[in-house]
Amino acid sequence: MSNTLSLFEQPELDEHWTPPTAQPVKAEKALLDLPLDHPYARYGLAVALYQSQLSAKASDVAALDEATLRAALADSIESGLGSFRMRTLDGPILTRELNFVPVRLSLLRQDKTLVQSSGLAAQGIYIYPSVLTTDGNAKDTFKNAELVLAALRGDKKSEAMQDLGRSFAPTTGKINNGSGSQTPPKGNLIEAACALIATLTPLKPAAWPGQNTVIIPDLPVAELRDFIELFEQMSISKIAEDLMMAKLHPAPKTPVVAKKKASDAKPKSEFRRPRLHSGNYPFAPRDAGVFGAVGLLGAIGRWAKYANQKERGAKVLASLAERPLYIVSYDKISQARFGHHVVQLSLDGRLSELLDALWQDSRLYADIDAARVNRQSPAYLLFYLQTSRWLQQFSPASFRDFLAARAEYPALIEPVLRQFFLQNHMNIPLDVVNSAGALGQWLNRTAYFVADGEVEATASERRGKVQKVKAKILVEFESAAMSAKDPVDMLFRISTRAGRLLQTDMPAEAKRFMDAVASGEINQNQAVWLLVAYMRIRAPKKETGEAELSPIPEAEVTTEDTTETPLLGEE
């Protein structure tokens, strides 16, 4: 009998061994009833722990002593109240650059009209975008803050229940909690204080697209503290210095006396909100409300790259991936989430640059010849919403929505598109993607040359007219591709159209793509998407043969035909 026991030989036991009754895995139940369940109150707790430099590890949080916690919460409330309102001491008549400073808490306490009264916004006294209240509710928020502060510093017990109001806990509302009349829900003093801190603190991403909107991530306390630490570093970094400034349009040379209409109730205010209101963090997209959470993610990565903190940025972004991000404003609460692909896109800085380019350069085909576009029009807002959803999810359904709006994409979108086509959902080989890109870009450029030839050399507003004709040609190609019955039919339509219109053959690089379509290596849907997406990318800067699209690493595209300039890098 061997001494070793094989896996399948079990020793015979006379009696079955029963494991002893275990001690229950005690969840780190704190001595105090900490509001760790709800992400909103948890955020306030994490801010308090960070600002008082207390550890946020689960074991330390569980061992927190009541007095320490109460002191930390009270200090955070006071620091939050110090960033409640802002004002400028510059006058728009004397200077075109307004510098804003916070209104001191002692001033707010002395003069209650500075907290809330009509006409404050017209005088340039604005609420910070990070305070989750409205102009009409600022008074209640301030009052509740003072009450909770007094209770924390006084004798009121931590377990004492009190009403949670919408002025500091925006997810609450009056309900019939088993009783006949509607009453606000209750929470203990600690929970109310944490919710209040979350409402007031400037250490959270915020913007003002009409009303104060903030982003609250749903993370465990330790990771939330890391996020808050990174966010504070971002907001005090040198590049964020000009966030508290507002640049006004240059004053008219001769003072324009506007005809006072009878319907004019009050004159328009000369003050404008500082840049903080379109995103209280550096590298925020120009209009933070339009892109939502994606703007924040892009900014974190770009700042990490700028400040040489890539590891930290990567850690925070990885902790945020696949977790709900609550976008909270006084009236509306919704959630967003993003996939892991955003981490790399953001750390490269590509995401933030892409959002900037989309805001400034992209144009819907309908507007392609307009002198100026209104980026707040419903068509553009929808396009930006679908773009941000696609960037968050990177799923085929969201990509279909993104393609639905016919627009010209900036050149910076090319690496993002390439990453999308290579990844799991789509899983298209790299050389097919490059080849499709070459074909799409060739169609784009030659459409331009054809349009250039069609429009008269001396026509007025020639550039706009050429763009419009080019757009029309590209739309014809898109329709042909989308209405094809099967993949081979699609290739046939594209090539006949191209031959008829452009009087040239398809480029040699397109062969790989066409082979893949014909053989069934990629299905018809993927082929259409590849072609349409790449056709819409605007060639960078000038519409000449020189193209500066970023070279693909390990590209397999080679050009033997020297009349065709290489678009996607040489070997």
Added chain:
Amino acid sequence: MKLDLSLLQNPPDFSTRAILAVEALAPLSLVSKMPGKYYRSQPEPSDAMLFGMLENALGWHIADKERNALLKRLEKRHKSVASRTGVGFGSLLQWHLRVAGKQIPVSMHYDDLWAQHLRGSSFADGSRNYDRRMIPLMNAKRAGRVTVGDTADAKRDLDLIENFSDGDKINIAILRPHFPQYYASPTPREYIVPDGPFRYRVETSAALAKILAEAVEQPAAPLYLGSNDGWVEATWEEIA
């Protein structure tokens, strides 16, 4: 109906172990804190929710008054304060049942609108069921031709239900017999779709384990977690 709760008087004994597996049959919304305007779901049910589900299976549907009296007696008996949820619910099983280990699946979170049922005293809307004699008045109200309120200058003439004219201000008191005070208001609520069952290793006494096994096998009422359209299927498997 008499329930035999004498088991709860015994001293706590955690010698028997079982696996309680709870599988969601519909999206769940497990809300425990800060409700009202937006209901945020936790990713896993709290102990109180689980014990409440088991009491539901046992058929221990006890009204607040009696429940609080029972809890007081049990608190005195076991010499520890009962833990209650935000609305004041306390489970009778909390002294005899404990969760020793758990396995939580990954869930997908999404927001949806939920018909929140409310009771208001001066609100005449939000309900589709009211007396047929009110139909002309309600049509006029929705079109904006009359207003209903409780201000001092609102008319209190009972005839007005049939003989109103455009521009009238009607006091809500005369609607009271014909219009329900209960209404539904769509409220945003977060739901989770778990990617598998929640598994809990539960420890309790042998007697209680036996009746819980029977109850979970043949529950007295449909089992749910969180909101009452979050139906679940539970299995109880004793181990060792």
